[in-house]
Amino acid sequence: MSAVAESNVVGNSGCGFAEYPIFRKARPDRTVEDILADIQHAADLPLAQGIPLPAEAYTTEAFYNWEVENVLRAEWLCLAHRSQIPNPGDFLNIDILGEPLIVVHGKDGQIRVLSRVCPHRAMDIMPPGFGYDGHGPADAREGGAGCGHTRLFLCPYHHWSFELDGSLKACPEMQNAEGFRRDDYALTTFRSELWNGFIFVNLDGKAGSLEANMTDLTSDLAGWDMSKMKVVIEREWDCPFNWKVLIENFMEPYHHLGAHCRTLQPLMPAKDTWTSGERAHSIRVNTPLKEAALSEMRQQYADGTTEGFPLIPTLPPEHQVQWSAYLSYPTFLLFGGPDRMIWYRLDPITTDRSRLITTTLVNEEALAAPDFEKRKAAAEKMMIDFHLEDMEVCTAVQRGFYSTGYRRGRLSHLEMPIWLIERYLAARSRNTWPTYDRPAAPSQR
Structure with a gap:
């Protein structure tokens, strides 16, 4: 054998x-x-x-x-604790079960779990190191690998940009694409809930109440x-x-x-x-x-x-x-x-x-x-x-x-x-x- x-x-x-x-x-x-x-x-x-x-x-x-x-x-899988993203614009990059995710503290104070995959051509919008040096609005911050702060998310491939709630903000040179609507191309939002300060995600969206x-x-x-x-x-x-x-x-x-x-x-x-x-x-x-x-x-x-x-x-x-x-x-x-x-x-x-x-x-x-x-x-x-x-x-x-x-x-x-x-x-x-x-x-x- x-x-x-x-x-x-x-x-x-x-x-x-x-x-x-x-x-x-x-x-x-x-x-x-x-x-x-x-x-x-x-x-x-x-x-x-x-x-x-x-x-x-x-x-x-x-x-x-x-x-x-x-x-x-x-x-329900636990991804983070709220203390790790205390301020609006703070985020964590986390990969779990093949899903590249962003756990982000939104401008409206809400915590969301978003996909990092750009809906345009499947680019990871936050690859290791936050993209290319000096590229984009995201800055690394103390708190471990994948921890950063930003005012928006910018895909380094074709410069599509997204708000912190995942909505598509801008997409250059798309005016000739017939029937294209920006509202149709937000980053995917995964179902998430908070418990005792911990942030959980349910990837298939079908789990019962976390509480x-x-x-x-x-x-x-x-x-x-x-x-x-x-x-x-x-x-x-x-x-x-x-x-x-x-x-x-x-x-x-x-x-x-x-x-x-x-x-x-x-x-x-x-x-x-x-x-x-x-x-x-x-x-x-x-x-x-x-x-x-x-x-x-x-x-x-x-x-x-x-x-x-x-x-x-x-x-x-x-x-x-x-x-x-x-x-x-x-x-x-x-x-x-x-x-x-x-x-x-x-x-x-x-x-x-x-x-x-x-x-x-x-x-x-x-x-x-x-x-x-x-x-x-x-x-x-x-x-x-x-x-x-x-x-x-x-x-x-x-x-x-x-x-x-x-x-x-x-x-x-x-x-x-x-x-x-x-x-x-x-x-x-x-x-x-x-x-x-x-x-x-x-x-x-």
Whole structure:
């Protein structure tokens, strides 16, 4: 049996990582229908008998294409936080699932998600680097790659220009085109909604209400008041693994024992974690701080030696003594602590490649602290340290899925989130949601 090795570099700009070859075994893959039937079988097992998803769910191009059409494009995907485009004219260029997009703060104060594809000849009106040097009205600004400010959008190919709401403003030398009407050639507007300061898009335009989907998380996360928080740390990572590998790893706390034995496990031991009851649109995992770590944190805040941000005073007692991980299906990931919110923006690219942007949000009190930059540096180091551990294991897991030596294991009770994700995928294959046509799984506490 032949094997093709492809070298993948794990990392982001400014950080070097080891190279990991992925060996793709030339073996016949099961059909999408076979894989979905397997997922349904696994989802119907009780957690005590739980098994992971089949390897083909992470390696088969046809299955990934099914996910793109039936899960990813069909549901709400988070693109940005409003703090990243605070002023009229601010915009972000984002590519997701093959769609080149602009997230723009309009002159009328509205946030829109527009296509970057010019309706004239399919030119990307904001190619990397904002077009040619010195060309057009858009200026790059601080805030990461693809972040800019402009008064209008100008296609560098034939100088068609567009207002910030996407309407066609001017199109030179089109007077001889019979029946041509400028109103017919606006940039495509994608359906978007705001929740808690986050900007979501639904690419196929058919998803249900975002607000209704977020009912549970709205209650869970009210204490952070994220609409008033700001993104202060942003790191981009090239991930040579399937998007679900990252989602599962983010949500299950069992791997604190191994991958995070020096970082998270001493603070929030795996054995103390638990998953809340099953929901239709989200998962919540509770990771209480170890009593010794909690006592040390309180002492550091009392004597002014903490490296953390100021504690968020509006958090209820339960969130003052633990961190909590959240997934809003399919890809919106949050990890909330007593002093900050960590948000992962995940962009699936291919069967075994994803782009990840890890961010940290803080409130105005944290920004106003005189030693904010020092605390920010400590927070960034912490985030990078535990994420490097995740990158290594996720990359190795993807390699393992291609191996004929892989034997599908069993799930620990601490991996309840993986089982819930299986139940979510199974429900979507039935064109419904978890808990709609099956009893909801109870909380572990």
